[in-house]
Amino acid sequence: MGVLLVLGIIFLLLLCSLGVARILGLISWPTTSQRPTQTDTEDLLVQDPHCGRYLAREDAVTESIDGRTLFFCSRFCRLRYAQRQKQRHPDHNAHRHPPGHLQQ
Numbered sequence: 001m002g003v004l005l006v007l008g009i010i011f012l013l014l015l016c017s018l019g020v021a022r023i024l025g026l027i028s029w030p031t032t033s034q035r036p037t038q039t040d041t042e043d044l045l046v047q048d049p050h051c052g053r054y055l056a057r058e059d060a061v062t063e064s065i066d067g068r069t070l071f072f073c074s075r076f077c078r079l080r081y082a083q084r085q086k087q088r089h090p091d092h093n094a095h096r097h098p099p100g101h102l103q104q
Helices: 002-023 038-044 075-088
Strands: 045-047 054-056 061-065 068-072
Touching: 061 075, 068 075
Parallel strands: none
Antiparallel strands: 045 054, 061 068
8 A cells, every 4th residue: 555655646746747847848748739730641641542551752652643643652552553443444545546547
């Protein structure tokens, strides 16, 4: 019982000293204005559309597809994504006329 009492007192003293240090400006905790906003975090992390992994935007391999910029964790995932898209949409360019075809 005595040990628990001593630990409790030490804990309370530690909390009080942290409070005093914060009041004196010796330490600080992030305020709401210092926390990243949703827009900031969207700029920091991107998701690979192939494997679903999140990574830093500056570390991503980028590819522009249909006017959109996609971010990949590796060249392998970029390649696999392109292969998967071709398998899903094999006739993506089928609506275009072959060279030499006359439209009526």
